[in-house]
Amino acid sequence: MAEQLAIGSRRGLKPALPLLLPAYLWLTVAIFLPLSAMVFFSFMTDLPLAGKEWAFTLGNYATFFSQSLYLTLLLASLRLGLEVTLWCVVIGYPAAYVLAKVLKGRSREAIFLLVILPFWSNGLVRIFSWAMVLREGGILDTALNAVLPFKINIDLMYSYPAVIIGLVHSYVPYMVLTCYLTLQAIDDSLIEAGRSLGASRLQVLKRVIIPLSMPGLIAGAALIFVPVVGSFMEPRILGGRTGTFYGTVIEDQFVAVFNWPLGAALSFILLAVVLIILGLAAPVLRRAA
Amino acid sequence: MAGVQVANVSRSFGAHKALDDVSIDFADGGFYALLGPSGSGKTTLLRQIAGFDFPDAGRIAIGGESVERVPVEKRRIGMVFQNYALFPNMSVADNVAFGLSVRGEPKATIAVEVQRALDLVQLGKLGGRRPHQLSGGQRQRVALARAIVTKPRVLLLDEPLGALDKALRVDMQIELKRIQREIGITTIFVTHDQEEALTMSDRIGILRDGRLVQEGPPEEIYDRPQSEFAATFLGDANIFRGDAIGNGIKLPDGTTINAASGASVPAGAKASCAVRPERIQISAGTAKFDAGNANTLKGQVSKRIFAGNNSTYFVERDGQTLKVIVQNTGAERLAEGEPVVLSWSPDSTVLIAAN
Incomplete structure (x- = not known):
C-alpha cells in the first residue's frame, strides 16, 4: 500500500489531469460560476436587469438579523431537518440491517429495488401522490374507515406531519443505501464472536454493529439533513399554510417576490449555518465512528 | 469446565x-x-x-x-x-x-x-x-x-x-x-x-x-484405522484389496497378506489391508526371502524422492503403486527401475472390512 502511494506521488498530478479535468471543468462551469454570481447578487441592492440602478450593500444580510421571522424560520427548518433525519435513521437503519445481514440472494435484490424505487419516480409526482393519500377522503382515510368499525377522520394534508412524511419518504433511501454499504462490510463472524462471548443480540448491535456502521449513518445523515433544511417543495405542497419554512421563503424571493439578492443572502446564511453545524458535529461524530 | x-x-x-x-x-x-x-x-x-x-x-x-x-x-x-x-x-x-x-x-x-x-x-x-x-x-x-x-x-x-x-x-x-x-x-x-x-x-x-x-x-x-478413508486421510497408507482369509486377505494374484490386528471379517468377504509406508522394509533383489510369517512382495522401483532425512520409494507391483519411506541411515540407495523385495510384519498390517 505504502509502495503504491509512493509510486502515485512520484508520477505527480500531470498524468491524472485528463481524468480530473472534465469533472472539475464541469463543476466550475455548472456550480462554481453560478454560485459566484449568487454571492455577488447577495451584496446588491437590486438585480441589474432592465437597466435598474444597483449598488453594493450588506443590507440583505442585515435583513436576516433585523427581522426575527427569518431566524424563527431557520430554527424551524433546522428542527425539520433533524426530525426527518432521525425518522430516516429509525426507518432506514433496520431496513438496511435486514438487507445486509438477513436477506440473501434474490429476495435481497427484490427488496433493494423497492428501496431505490422512489429515486426513479419524479419528485413532484411523488409528493402529489402523498397529497392524495393524506387528505380527508383520500386513500388513507377511506381505507382506514373501510376496515375500522368506528368512524375516524384522517386529514393529515397541510400539516407538519404531512411535511415530515413526504420528506422522510423522499430521503429514506439515502439512509438505507449508506447504511447498507457499511453494514454489508461488517463480517458476520464479528456478530457471532460477540454472541459467543455472552452478548445478547441487542448488546452486539449496540457495542459492535452500530459503532462499526457509524460512517454510513453519518454519511446518510449529512446527505439528508442538508437538503431537508433547505427544502421547499414538500413543505409547500404538503404543508400548505403550515408549510412555511426557511426554504420556502428563499424560493419566494426567487420565484414570487423576485428579490434575488435577499434570496441569495438567505441561502448563504443557511449554507454557513449548515457548515458550522457539520463542523461542530464532525469531531464528535469522528470519535463515535 | x-x-x-x-x-x-x-x-x-x-x-x-x-x-x-x-x-x-x-x-x-x-x-x-x-x-x-x-x-x-x-x-x-x-x-x-x-x-x-x-x-x-x-x-x-x-x-x-x-x-x-x-x-x-x-x-x-x-x-x-x-x-x-x-x-x-x-x-x-x-x-x-x-x-x-x-x-x-x-x-x-x-x-x-x-x-x-x-x-x-x-x-x-x-x-x-x-x-x-x-x-x-x-x-x-x-x-x-x-x-x-x-x-x-x-x-x-x-x-x-x-x-x-x-x-x-x-x-x-x-x-x-x-x-x-x-x-x-x-x-x-x-x-x-x-x-x-x-x-x-x-x-x-x-x-x-x-x-x-x-x-x-x-x-x-x-x-489401527477402521476404514480405508481413516487410513488414507490420517497419514499415508498402502491399501491392498482382496478376499478375507481369517487374519488377512488373499490378493487377486494369489499372494496372501497377513494382518495381526483389525476387524474380523468372515472368510471370503471383500476386505482390505492397510500398511503405513514407513513400516515396510525394502531391499534390492528378486529372491523372495523367508522371513517367518512376514508379508513379502516383489516389485520394481519406479521413482525415488529424496527428502534429506528420508527417501520415498514408489514401487510398482501388479498394477499398483506402493509407497515406502526409508530413513536415511547411510545405507545404499536403490536406483529407479531396480527390482526390489518389500517385506513387513503382520503387526504393522491392519485388516479393514470393505465398506
Whole structure:
C-alpha cells in the first residue's frame, strides 16, 4: 500500500489531469460560476436587469438579523431537518440491517429495488401522490374507515406531519443505501464472536454493529439533513399554510417576490449555518465512528 | 469446565445432510480435533456445540446440562474464529474485556482479568493497540485471550491456525497446547490439517460426509484405522484389496497378506489391508526371502524422492503403486527401475472390512 502511494506521488498530478479535468471543468462551469454570481447578487441592492440602478450593500444580510421571522424560520427548518433525519435513521437503519445481514440472494435484490424505487419516480409526482393519500377522503382515510368499525377522520394534508412524511419518504433511501454499504462490510463472524462471548443480540448491535456502521449513518445523515433544511417543495405542497419554512421563503424571493439578492443572502446564511453545524458535529461524530 | 456430549445429532440443510447421526463424547479437560475434508460436517458440528445452529435431532450436553435449544450467548463457551473476528472498533484490551463487560463485571475486576489473559498469551504490553496494528500471530493470541478470559466451560476453535504461515503455525500449536494445559479447559478444534490434529490433540474424531468415521487417540487411529478413508486421510497408507482369509486377505494374484490386528471379517468377504509406508522394509533383489510369517512382495522401483532425512520409494507391483519411506541411515540407495523385495510384519498390517 505504502509502495503504491509512493509510486502515485512520484508520477505527480500531470498524468491524472485528463481524468480530473472534465469533472472539475464541469463543476466550475455548472456550480462554481453560478454560485459566484449568487454571492455577488447577495451584496446588491437590486438585480441589474432592465437597466435598474444597483449598488453594493450588506443590507440583505442585515435583513436576516433585523427581522426575527427569518431566524424563527431557520430554527424551524433546522428542527425539520433533524426530525426527518432521525425518522430516516429509525426507518432506514433496520431496513438496511435486514438487507445486509438477513436477506440473501434474490429476495435481497427484490427488496433493494423497492428501496431505490422512489429515486426513479419524479419528485413532484411523488409528493402529489402523498397529497392524495393524506387528505380527508383520500386513500388513507377511506381505507382506514373501510376496515375500522368506528368512524375516524384522517386529514393529515397541510400539516407538519404531512411535511415530515413526504420528506422522510423522499430521503429514506439515502439512509438505507449508506447504511447498507457499511453494514454489508461488517463480517458476520464479528456478530457471532460477540454472541459467543455472552452478548445478547441487542448488546452486539449496540457495542459492535452500530459503532462499526457509524460512517454510513453519518454519511446518510449529512446527505439528508442538508437538503431537508433547505427544502421547499414538500413543505409547500404538503404543508400548505403550515408549510412555511426557511426554504420556502428563499424560493419566494426567487420565484414570487423576485428579490434575488435577499434570496441569495438567505441561502448563504443557511449554507454557513449548515457548515458550522457539520463542523461542530464532525469531531464528535469522528470519535463515535 | 466441563465435558461435552454429542448424542445422535443430525442436521440437514435442504436435501444436504450436513450431520448424520453423530455421537461423540468429549471428556472434561481433553484436547480434541475434529478432522475431515471440507464439507465433511466438522464445522457444522462445532457450530452445533457452540449454539450458532440447532440440531434437527439429537442431544448436546455441556457439563451434563442439555443445551441443544440454548442460544450461543447462554452456553458459556469460548470460541476462536478462523479469521479471528476481533472487533476493529476496539483496542486489544477492550476486545478481551468484551465478554466480561457485557456480563456487567466491575471495571476493576475486568482490568485485572484482561491483564492476566493478555499475559497468558504473552501480549501483556499490547493492550492499547488496535487489532489492525497486530501481526497475524498476535491477532490469533488476542482472539484466544478474548475467548478464555470469561472462563468458559469449553473452548471451541475453528481452524484457528489456518491463516498463519507454516513456521508461525508450529509455534502457535505449541503455544495453544501450553495454554490449554495451563487452564485445563475442554478444547475442541476443527482442522483439515492431519498433522495439526496428530501433534496437538489427545483424541481425534474423523468426519466424512456428515458421519463420524472413527474416533480415538491419534496413535490408535493411525495404527489401527477402521476404514480405508481413516487410513488414507490420517497419514499415508498402502491399501491392498482382496478376499478375507481369517487374519488377512488373499490378493487377486494369489499372494496372501497377513494382518495381526483389525476387524474380523468372515472368510471370503471383500476386505482390505492397510500398511503405513514407513513400516515396510525394502531391499534390492528378486529372491523372495523367508522371513517367518512376514508379508513379502516383489516389485520394481519406479521413482525415488529424496527428502534429506528420508527417501520415498514408489514401487510398482501388479498394477499398483506402493509407497515406502526409508530413513536415511547411510545405507545404499536403490536406483529407479531396480527390482526390489518389500517385506513387513503382520503387526504393522491392519485388516479393514470393505465398506
